[in-house]
Amino acid sequence: MAFDLDERLGDGRVGFFTDTSICIGCKACEVACKEWNQVPDDGMEFTGMSYDNTVGLGADTWRHVAFVEQRRPLGHQEPGVGEMDFRWLMASDVCKHCTHAACLDVCPTGSLFRTEFGTVVVQEDICNGCGYCVPACPFGVIGKRENGPKKSGAGESGGTAAKCTMCYDRLGAGEEPACAKTCPTDSIQFGNLDELRERAERRLEQVRAAGTTSARLYGHDPGDGVGGTGAFFLLLDEPEVYGLPPDPVVTTRDLPSMWRHVGVAAVALLAGFAATAWRGRTR
Amino acid sequence: MSQAVDQTPSQTDVRMDGAAGLRGEREATPGSAGRRRERLMVPKADFDSYYGRPVLNEPTWEAPDIGGYLFLGGLAGASSTLAAAAELTGRPRLARVSKVGALCAIGGSFYCLIHDLGRPERFLNMLRVFKVTSPMSVGTWVLTAFGPAAGCAAATEVSGLYPGLGRAATLAAGAIGPAVATYTAALICDTAVPAWHEGYREMPFLFAGSAVASAGGLGLLAAPLSEAAPARRAAVLGAAVECAAAARMERRLGALAEPLKRNRLLRLGEALSVAGAVAGLTLGRRSRIAAVAAGAALLAGSACTRFGIFKAGMESANDPKYTVQPQRRRLAKRGAERDLG
Numbered sequence: 001m002a003f004d005l006d007e008r009l010g011d012g013r014v015g016f017f018t019d020t021s022i023c024i025g026c027k028a029c030e031v032a033c034k035e036w037n038q039v040p041d042d043g044m045e046f047t048g049m050s051y052d053n054t055v056g057l058g059a060d061t062w063r064h065v066a067f068v069e070q071r072r073p074l075g076h077q078e079p080g081v082g083e084m085d086f087r088w089l090m091a092s093d094v095c096k097h098c099t100h101a102a103c104l105d106v107c108p109t110g111s112l113f114r115t116e117f118g119t120v121v122v123q124e125d126i127c128n129g130c131g132y133c134v135p136a137c138p139f140g141v142i143g144k145r146e147n148g149p150k151k152s153g154a155g156e157s158g159g160t161a162a163k164c165t166m167c168y169d170r171l172g173a174g175e176e177p178a179c180a181k182t183c184p185t186d187s188i189q190f191g192n193l194d195e196l197r198e199r200a201e202r203r204l205e206q207v208r209a210a211g212t213t214s215a216r217l218y219g220h221d222p223g224d225g226v227g228g229t230g231a232f233f234l235l236l237d238e239p240e241v242y243g244l245p246p247d248p249v250v251t252t253r254d255l256p257s258m259w260r261h262v263g264v265a266a267v268a269l270l271a272g273f274a275a276t277a278w279r280g281r282t283r
Numbered sequence: 284m285s286q287a288v289d290q291t292p293s294q295t296d297v298r299m300d301g302a303a304g305l306r307g308e309r310e311a312t313p314g315s316a317g318r319r320r321e322r323l324m325v326p327k328a329d330f331d332s333y334y335g336r337p338v339l340n341e342p343t344w345e346a347p348d349i350g351g352y353l354f355l356g357g358l359a360g361a362s363s364t365l366a367a368a369a370e371l372t373g374r375p376r377l378a379r380v381s382k383v384g385a386l387c388a389i390g391g392s393f394y395c396l397i398h399d400l401g402r403p404e405r406f407l408n409m410l411r412v413f414k415v416t417s418p419m420s421v422g423t424w425v426l427t428a429f430g431p432a433a434g435c436a437a438a439t440e441v442s443g444l445y446p447g448l449g450r451a452a453t454l455a456a457g458a459i460g461p462a463v464a465t466y467t468a469a470l471i472c473d474t475a476v477p478a479w480h481e482g483y484r485e486m487p488f489l490f491a492g493s494a495v496a497s498a499g500g501l502g503l504l505a506a507p508l509s510e511a512a513p514a515r516r517a518a519v520l521g522a523a524v525e526c527a528a529a530a531r532m533e534r535r536l537g538a539l540a541e542p543l544k545r546n547r548l549l550r551l552g553e554a555l556s557v558a559g560a561v562a563g564l565t566l567g568r569r570s571r572i573a574a575v576a577a578g579a580a581l582l583a584g585s586a587c588t589r590f591g592i593f594k595a596g597m598e599s600a601n602d603p604k605y606t607v608q609p610q611r612r613r614l615a616k617r618g619a620e621r622d623l624g
Contacts, residue, residue: 108414128400128408136474158401258469258483259415266464270461272521273364277368
């Protein structure tokens with residue numbers, strides 16, 4: 001059950017291919033995103049989680065670089081730290097712009113919509129901050145901004161939901177999104193989604209041939225629980241290592257069945273009261 | 284762990300003061316500081332996560348608002364249906380308390396819902412669209428139809444004006460009531476929150492039972508003994524359905540039921556509902572005081588159940604294991620089926 005006609009998504013659909021095997025963890029994408037989209041600060045905290053103090057995606061974090069340290073070899077690479085195996089996994093996470101987007105399906109105001117580029121965007125002047133999209137997202141991407149006065153910099157968008165727009169304003173002007181533009185290693189690649197998928201398959205073969213057999217694509221398959229994502233990844237370990245769900249499913253897939261169960265329960269409630277009221281009416 | 288320590292001979296021996304070989308606490312071996320008070324070795328988790336961070340973003344809904352709404356909405360919907368049934372079966376005083384109760388509960392519901400919005404002044408934006416994919420959109424329209432009907436039913440009842448209109452409004456509110464009381468199950472189940480989503484088969488029945496029990500509780504609390512018979516029976520029926528649905532949900536969810544099973548509010552809610560229902564049916568037949576106490580217990584029980592469900596869901600969203608493990612199992616099952624076929 002989907003609100004927008006996803007099958008119309010096709011030729012014009014654009015996306016991100018984030019090749020984490022060449023991410024160097026510079027966080028230029030995080031900075032470029034904040035700058036271009038004027039995203040308010042998301043807290044200045046020292047987490048102790050490797051070099052990651054951004055923690056995760058949310059209303060005020062639209063790109064997030066994960067840092068994973070593992071005592072394992074990376075392909076045939078020599079880590080240069082004695083006899084110890086060591087590898088860094090760095091990955092720039094972002095809104096997946098799902099084919100079947102739960103946030104868009106559950107939005108009760110129509111604030112979230114599908115753009116002509118196949119991306120999913122919040123209209124902040126429509127959103128009333130009900131927060132339904134937040135628990136609906138199977139990836140933990142979208143968040144709700146705190147109300148105006150409490151949060152400096154949120155301004156007019158205080159109290160509303162916010163997430164990556166894939167730089168909707170730049171796309172309209174024929175520019176690529178700020179994160180992809182700034183990425184110094186082309187770990188973040190922007191383009192036509194079908195082209196990106198082909199390119200990702202070739203890259204996967206190349207990386208595996210180079211000895212990194214743990215490499216896999218994530219979100220590229222249109223047959224998965226969210227119909228494939230507009231932003232997909234080449235990962236070097238299981239998705240959950242990066243904080244991604246291994247088998248995400250759009251929650252509205254089960255909604256028809258939910259409505260049926262609700263309907264039966266409602267009729268049962270009515271019948272129950274009728275039975276209790278009419279039975280022993282003489283008493 | 285020890286293997287990792289053995290494999291790190293590369294830590295530098297060079298010191299600013301030139302005293303090589305002084306490695307201080309770096310040479311400390313685990314356990315050398317005497318007996319440990321706790322188990323040092325945490326059993327290895329059978330799933331990976333990113334520093335134990337949740338996969339999902341925590342729902343921004345506030346417990347007093349949305350937990351409170353789940354209770355009040357159920358009470359309002361079920362009370363309206365009870366009011367209509369009481370009116371049709373000639374129990375005017377039970378009908379009266381149920382109508383007034385429904386109006387108060389639906390008023391509280393609207394307050395909670397609007398108060399929880401990030402931009403309350405934009406509440407009416409909900410009425411821009413109707414989306415069957417959004418239980419909140421459907422619910423808003425249901426409430427928009429229900430609110431005026433319940434208000435009109437209560438106002439005409441109390442004032443005694445326009446009895447014909449009042450009867451029509453009572454029946455309308457009574458007909459929409461079941462939808463008001465049960466749609467909230469779809470509202471919370473239609474999320475990625477594991478304990479809510481996976482419980483979607485039982486949740487509508489759990490909520491319906493809890494709503495019926497609370498409406499019965501209100502009838503016991505406020506209506507005279509001579510008219511409270513349907514309320515007493517409804518309380519028993521509601522509490523039984525609620526407990527049966529909860530038990531089935533917990534059994535079906537397996538490991539995912541942990542947050543539900545260890546939730547004290549849920550246990551307390553069940554105990555209060557059952558105690559209230561039984562007390563209402565026995566002592567509550569004869570003693571007004573016992574009926575009031577039983578009614579209060581039923582209302583408190585229903586509220587505890589709703590807050591318990593709310594809290595258990597939040598807990599399941601905040602622990603990555605409840606997101607990752609069921610998905611892993613699903614993938615493994617699919618893989619095995621593919622291998623077989």
